[in-house]
Amino acid sequence: ADAATAVKTHPLATAPVAGPPTSVDGFVKEFLRELNFGQGVTLAQSTVNDQYLALARTVRHYLMARWLETSRRQFEQQTKGVAYLSAEYLLGRQLGNALLATDLTEVVEDGLRSLGIDLATLRSQEVEPGLGNGGLGRLAACFIDSLATMGVPCIGYGIRYEYGIFRQTFVDDQQVEQPDGWLALGAPWEFPHPEQAQLIGFGGHTETYDDEGVTRTRWVPAWDVKALPYNYMVPGYLNGRVNTLRLWRAVATDAFDLKIFNAGDFEEAVRSQTFAENISKVLYPEDSTPQGKELRLQQQYFFVAASIKNFVYDVLPEGFDLHELPERIIFQLNDTHPVIGVPELMRVLVDEKKMDWDEAWAITKQCFAYTCHTLLPEALEVWSVDLLGRLLPRHLEIIYRINDEFLAEVREKFGDDELRIRRMSIIQEYPARAVRMAYLATVAGAKVNGVAELHSQLLREKVLPDFDEFYPGKFTNVTNGVTPRRFLRLANPALSELITETIGVGWITDLERLRELEPYAEDEEFRARFAAIKAHNKRRANAVLLERDGFTVPDDHMVDVMVKRLHEYKRQLLKVLHIVTLYDRIVSGEVAAADVTPRTFIFGAKAAAGYAMAKRIIHLINAVGSTVNADPRVEGRLKVLFPPNYNVTLAEKVIPAADLSEQISLAGKEASGTGNMKFALNGALTIGTDDGANVEIRELVGDENFFLFGMSEPEVQALQDAGYRPSAFYESDPTLRRAIDLIASGAFSGGDRSTFEPVVSNLLHQDRFMVLADFASYIAEQDRVDVAYGDQEQWTRSAILNVARTGFFSSDRSMVDYIDRIWHTPPVR
Numbered sequence: 110a111d112a113a114t115a116v117k118t119h120p121l122a123t124a125p126v127a128g129p130p131t132s133v134d135g136f137v138k139e140f141l142r143e144l145n146f147g148q149g150v151t152l153a154q155s156t157v158n159d160q161y162l163a164l165a166r167t168v169r170h171y172l173m174a175r176w177l178e179t180s181r182r183q184f185e186q187q188t189k190g191v192a193y194l195s196a197e198y199l200l201g202r203q204l205g206n207a208l209l210a211t212d213l214t215e216v217v218e219d220g221l222r223s224l225g226i227d228l229a230t231l232r233s234q235e236v237e238p239g240l241g242n243g244g245l246g247r248l249a250a251c252f253i254d255s256l257a258t259m260g261v262p263c264i265g266y267g268i269r270y271e272y273g274i275f276r277q278t279f280v281d282d283q284q285v286e287q288p289d290g291w292l293a294l295g296a297p298w299e300f301p302h303p304e305q306a307q308l309i310g311f312g313g314h315t316e317t318y319d320d321e322g323v324t325r326t327r328w329v330p331a332w333d334v335k336a337l338p339y340n341y342m343v344p345g346y347l348n349g350r351v352n353t354l355r356l357w358r359a360v361a362t363d364a365f366d367l368k369i370f371n372a373g374d375f376e377e378a379v380r381s382q383t384f385a386e387n388i389s390k391v392l393y394p395e396d397s398t399p400q401g402k403e404l405r406l407q408q409q410y411f412f413v414a415a416s417i418k419n420f421v422y423d424v425l426p427e428g429f430d431l432h433e434l435p436e437r438i439i440f441q442l443n444d445t446h447p448v449i450g451v452p453e454l455m456r457v458l459v460d461e462k463k464m465d466w467d468e469a470w471a472i473t474k475q476c477f478a479y480t481c482h483t484l485l486p487e488a489l490e491v492w493s494v495d496l497l498g499r500l501l502p503r504h505l506e507i508i509y510r511i512n513d514e515f516l517a518e519v520r521e522k523f524g525d526d527e528l529r530i531r532r533m534s535i536i537q538e539y540p541a542r543a544v545r546m547a548y549l550a551t552v553a554g555a556k557v558n559g560v561a562e563l564h565s566q567l568l569r570e571k572v573l574p575d576f577d578e579f580y581p582g583k584f585t586n587v588t589n590g591v592t593p594r595r596f597l598r599l600a601n602p603a604l605s606e607l608i609t610e611t612i613g614v615g616w617i618t619d620l621e622r623l624r625e626l627e628p629y630a631e632d633e634e635f636r637a638r639f640a641a642i643k644a645h646n647k648r649r650a651n652a653v654l655l656e657r658d659g660f661t662v663p664d665d666h667m668v669d670v671m672v673k674r675l676h677e678y679k680r681q682l683l684k685v686l687h688i689v690t691l692y693d694r695i696v697s698g699e700v701a702a703a704d705v706t707p708r709t710f711i712f713g714a715k716a717a718a719g720y721a722m723a724k725r726i727i728h729l730i731n732a733v734g735s736t737v738n739a740d741p742r743v744e745g746r747l748k749v750l751f752p753p754n755y756n757v758t759l760a761e762k763v764i765p766a767a768d769l770s771e772q773i774s775l776a777g778k779e780a781s782g783t784g785n786m787k788f789a790l791n792g793a794l795t796i797g798t799d800d801g802a803n804v805e806i807r808e809l810v811g812d813e814n815f816f817l818f819g820m821s822e823p824e825v826q827a828l829q830d831a832g833y834r835p836s837a838f839y840e841s842d843p844t845l846r847r848a849i850d851l852i853a854s855g856a857f858s859g860g861d862r863s864t865f866e867p868v869v870s871n872l873l874h875q876d877r878f879m880v881l882a883d884f885a886s887y888i889a890e891q892d893r894v895d896v897a898y899g900d901q902e903q904w905t906r907s908a909i910l911n912v913a914r915t916g917f918f919s920s921d922r923s924m925v926d927y928i929d930r931i932w933h934t935p936p937v938r
């Protein structure tokens with residue numbers, strides 16, 4: 110203890126940490142030191158990977174002083190902050206963002222060049238951490254970027270999956286999944302702290318005991334694992350702030366191992382280790398559709414329990430009065446995945462901190478807020494009481510008590526309305542007893558928010574109407590956003606430069622300032638430069654796709670892009686039917702090839718490994734692509750590209766190259782979408798339904814700069830209620846019939862009619878997402894797109910207005926809304 114005090118009070122103990130000098134010379138010295146002493150190689154011996162790792166560590170050194178200073182100040186000030194709990198963070202590559210945040214890009218470029226090294230080569234060496242599935246995980250990454258840039262105290266908590274989202278390849282046009290070993294070549298951005306490991310229990314039983322006259326409960330877990338934290342820097346943009354993302358890795362406890370090992374069973378000891386480490390082994394590749402697997406619940410409890418423990422026991426200062434917890438922290442629940450944190454905090458307060466139940470509940474209710482990210486009923490997580498009771502017996506008891514007290518309140522307000530009680534119970538009885546995690550989150554959360562205006566409205570009216578009635582004012586909306594640093598400044602340097610030259614640099618942290626670009630839509634010279642940048646971005650995407658997949662994007666084609674997870678509700682099939690229709694028009698001679706607007710369709714989409722229909726749709730897209738691309742009759746007119754393994758890195762190249770953004774989900778199904786925002790911000794025009802954030806995009810950019818088609822949500826509902834018969838559309842629309850018949854005929858499967866039979870018969874007899882009902886409207890609108898594209902001046906005008914009017918979709922604005930409506934952390938602006 111004396112030695113520890115001596116260290117802490119040493120004159121150098123709090124001396125400011127100095128990074129290397131911000132000069133080309135200073136950088137080169139530090140970089141070489143890292144090569145020599147970090148990697149253990151000379152410059153002459155070094156591989157590209159050595160150079161990349163040394164560079165990443167060198168850049169870290171520039172961020173270190175800010176990081177240490179940020180945490181020191183945060184500890185000193187103890188102001189209210191955000192703990193963002195998310196099972197997914199889809200971060201994308203780190204190097205470019207770190208260079209941007211420190212304004213080091215030029216120094217590094219020059220320094221490396223003086224050594225004969227090309228920065229771009231080192232950038233492409235980085236393997237992105239794909240610790241998320243899609244929009245939900247990418248949103249978390251945008252949010253922590255914005256909070257750091259706005260100077261809001263935030264810790265992101267999550268899981269350090271050893272394998273992220275699978276690497277997708279195509280074999281015979283079909284998806285094959287490969288493990289994503291993103292850590293294999295080194296992980297230069299993380300800081301492991303094994304000494305701060307937490308023990309996380311599972312299973313076992315509960316028992317009561319007498320604690321000086323008070324009967325208390327304790328949980329006696331049957332087994333436990335260690336949670337090891339890995340810290341990542343989250344740098345703010347040029348503001349000297351670096352927040353922390355803390356991801357947990359599961360390892361076996363020594364005791365757990367040793368007992369079995371001592372008993373002489375080495376194999377069993379290894380097995381138990383494997384068992385423990387499985388918890389953070391791999392990301393579940395399901396997006397919007399939970400699988401209800403035990404390992405998944407283990408993952409959820411594992412990271413949430415470790416995070417709450419870390420916050421309560423390590424982050425808070427000694428002697429902190431837990432009654433003041435709501436003034437110090439808000440745990441934001443990113444979907445239902447972390448909701449088990451609610452009974453966990455109750456367990457910590459009541460069982461460990463010996464707080465009175467009512468007091469603990471009053472605190473807990475103020476410390477959580479819940480964001481819902483879906484409208485699909487099957488996507489709302491439910492855990493069987495069996496499984497939950499076996500894995501977390503104490504938590505199940507706590508959930509039961511929360512539910513009892515909640516239902517008593519419901520009775521008090523609405524009387525013994527048994528139907529209502531059954532509808533609102535956190536415990537569902539049929540088809541099996543299970544805990545409805547969204548209900549638990551709604552009961553416990555201080556606020557519940559949807560992620561776009563329409564979504565929040567439908568959430569209140571359709572998904573949780575009883576709760577909206579019971580809790581007036583609890584529901585709110587925060588429309589999603591995307592970080593302008595990564596998705597405009599980094600992804601589109603040419604456009605960024607033009608914007609900065611025109612209106613100054615302020616837009617990077619105040620995206621509404623893009624409005625100042627509006628008058629330039631009428632400026633012919635500006636339009637020419639804007640169009641030249643789009644052409645440049647197409648050539649850039651072409652170069653990437655050529656190297657990556659051997660694809661070429663013809664210079665003179667409209668680039669029409671649909672990139673997102675493969676899901677029936679997103680309706681990639683509608684896009685396929687459009688392509689087949691255009692193809693059929695040409696090959697049947699109905700339209701001369703020369704009269705068709707040349708288009709290159711780019712798809713990007715991963716299907717969950719167990720989602721058979723989604724995989725068949727991927728097969729169909731590839732099959733249509735193979736046929737179309739090989740047919741001389743449509744050469745130079747239609748081209749279909751489906752680069753495998755769409756990820757953040759590819760998004761950064763493809764989105765800025767797009768002319769047309771496909772946002773064509775069935776109205777009422779896409780909670781928000783965030784790709785839609787990225788495209789508009791980069792000057793693509795949207796063809797879309799009135800769904801999710803499309804509604805707000807259209808309102809902002811104006812009807813004349815947006816291609817709207819399809820049924821509205823109330824129309825969808827009405828058709829549903831009237832009894833939807835997809836075959837009626839097939840029978841009455843000859844264009845549709847020809848497209849479907851062509852697929853059914855085997856035209857895209859070497860004459861084999863069986864290959865796509867399941868897709869065709871699903872469309873004709875079920876078509877849950879009403880592809881056929883929206884087909885005619887979609888084709889008509891696509892024909893208008895062709896006409897509009899024919900007037901390039903007008904198209905560019907619209908594209909500029911899309912950029913100028915979508916500043917609202919900055920995740921910085923989302924954060925302001927969270928702060929105002931939900932978190933009530935100190936103001937930052």
Ligand code: GLS
Nearest residue numbers: 244245397482560780781782783
């Ligand atoms: C999602 C929704 O499907 C998207 O519409 C939404 O933009 C995103 C972020 O809010 O969340 N929900 C989900 O489970 N995966 C998503 O991408």
